[in-house]
Amino acid sequence: MTLRAKACALMLLLCVGSLFSWAQSSSMKTEMPDVIKVPDAAQPSAHFDAVAATDAYLAEIPATARERSDAYFEGGYWLILWDFLYGAVVCLLLLNLRWSAKMRDLAERVTRFKPLQTIGYWTQYLVLTTILGFPLAVYEGFSREHKYGLATQTFGPWMVDQGKALLVNLVLGALLAVLLFGVVRKVPRSWWIWGAAVMTAFTIFVALIVPVFIVPVFNKVTKLDDPKVTPILALARANGIPAHDVYEIDASKQTTRMSANVSGFGKTMRITMNDNLLRRGSPEEIQSVMGHEMGHYVLNHVYLGLMFIFIVIVAAFAFLKWALGWSLARWGEKWQIRGIGDTAILPLVVLAVSILGFVLTPVINTFTRAQEHEADMYGLNASRMPDGFAQAAIHLGEYRKMSPGPIEEFIFYDHPSGRNRIYDAMRWKAENLALIQAKPRTDLEPTGAK
Numbered sequence: 334m335t336l337r338a339k340a341c342a343l344m345l346l347l348c349v350g351s352l353f354s355w356a357q358s359s360s361m362k363t364e365m366p367d368v369i370k371v372p373d374a375a376q377p378s379a380h381f382d383a384v385a386a387t388d389a390y391l392a393e394i395p396a397t398a399r400e401r402s403d404a405y406f407e408g409g410y411w412l413i414l415w416d417f418l419y420g421a422v423v424c425l426l427l428l429n430l431r432w433s434a435k436m437r438d439l440a441e442r443v444t445r446f447k448p449l450q451t452i453g454y455w456t457q458y459l460v461l462t463t464i465l466g467f468p469l470a471v472y473e474g475f476s477r478e479h480k481y482g483l484a485t486q487t488f489g490p491w492m493v494d495q496g497k498a499l500l501v502n503l504v505l506g507a508l509l510a511v512l513l514f515g516v517v518r519k520v521p522r523s524w525w526i527w528g529a530a531v532m533t534a535f536t537i538f539v540a541l542i543v544p545v546f547i548v549p550v551f552n553k554v555t556k557l558d559d560p561k562v563t564p565i566l567a568l569a570r571a572n573g574i575p576a577h578d579v580y581e582i583d584a585s586k587q588t589t590r591m592s593a594n595v596s597g598f599g600k601t602m603r604i605t606m607n608d609n610l611l612r613r614g615s616p617e618e619i620q621s622v623m624g625h626e627m628g629h630y631v632l633n634h635v636y637l638g639l640m641f642i643f644i645v646i647v648a649a650f651a652f653l654k655w656a657l658g659w660s661l662a663r664w665g666e667k668w669q670i671r672g673i674g675d676t677a678i679l680p681l682v683v684l685a686v687s688i689l690g691f692v693l694t695p696v697i698n699t700f701t702r703a704q705e706h707e708a709d710m711y712g713l714n715a716s717r718m719p720d721g722f723a724q725a726a727i728h729l730g731e732y733r734k735m736s737p738g739p740i741e742e743f744i745f746y747d748h749p750s751g752r753n754r755i756y757d758a759m760r761w762k763a764e765n766l767a768l769i770q771a772k773p774r775t776d777l778e779p780t781g782a783k
């Protein structure tokens with residue numbers, strides 16, 4: 334067997350193995366309860382206590398469901414490490430075995446036109462790294478999701494989605510590679526500044542086209558017109574969001590997760606609710622989630638997020654300028670890389686960026702988590718549905734650990750933890766009891782309606 338044939342056989346074995354483990358454990362479900370009735374401790378009363386109300390909501394979660402979602406989420410911490418290490422080993426293999434240099438040589442033999450050489454190299458690079466990363470991708474995206482009852486696709490349709498994602502990456506990645514290598518060759522001294530500018534423009538371009546051209550490749554997106562959602566369209570209009578900017582997506586094609594998001598840029602910006610949320614969520618829950626998404630929309634989180642990304646991109650390019658120069662001076666000859674403008678440098682770029690990304694994980698998570706907290710607060714004030722929001726936090730606990738430690742939350746959480754979100758909702762409720770009660774209690778009126 335050649336090395337390639339051996340690698341293929343090994344991968345096939347791993348895939349078959351992971352399929353079996355999926356078949357054995359596909360009965361495992363991570364479903365969180367629908368809290369039909371607000372727990373006693375969370376009912377409005379003169380001695381309403383936000384902490385006791387939070388605990389009462391958390392007590393609705395069966396221990397087995399909590400253990401499973403904790404295990405799923407904590408497994409995700411390790412995956413950050415394994416993804417990083419696996420990716421780093423692949424990069425080092427491509428450099429040290431000079432596969433990267435060989436792919437460049439092949440691209441140069443096929444065409445003399447520089448941008449086409451870049452596309453030729455990128456195509457080989459993407460296909461090879463996809464093959465090498467396939468076992469981990471199957472485990473992470475397929476077997477593990479099935480093991481925890483979060484996936485709804487069989488292997489065939491999952492593979493079709495992977496194929497589509499590969500094509501999208503091929504096209505967008507080729508565009509980015511041609512632009513960036515073009516910049517490096519044109520301005521070899523200040524490439525990192527111009528590169529950061531090009532990268533930012535590219536990020537905005539992708540944000541712009543994602544909801545209109547990329548998402549529909551995988552899912553069906555329709556205007557939201559479910560009668561169950563009339564109140565949320567009213568909520569949107571009341572907050573200055575045109576109702577035609579609210580969409581529904583058939584996420585149940587891939588997953589059981591409930592979710593919603595704000596995507597797009599400028600004219601393509603929109604709120605999308607997934608069908609799992611619309612099907613399983615109570616009206617109060619859906620309104621509270623809508624309130625949260627409206628927060629992202631009204632507070633301009635897409636634009637603020639891009640400003641933050643711009644800062645990260647500039648820092649990353651400055652780091653790249655140093656890291657690439659340093660590495661090439663040491664191993665450039667051994668790896669047969671001619672310089673910064675040589676496409677064969679790509680695995681080194683990917684390695685440097687993934688080291689930076691790994692180190693910056695808590696920083697990026699903390700920025701995102703702070704925005705999510707803002708959206709939570711906006712959502713509570715807009716929807717006035719603290720119990721709906723607590724229910725949503727429990728449902729989202731199907732794929733997020735509810736009660737992490739503070740350091741754990743700081744490092745790994747890109748949203749506030751479920752416990753903190755329920756507590757925020759209960760604190761809001763404690764201070765707004767007069768709004769919640771059908772008939773305001775006289776003993777609460779003077780101080781309750783702040």
Ligand SMILES: [Zn+2]
Nearest residue numbers: 625629705708
């Ligand atoms: Zn959010």
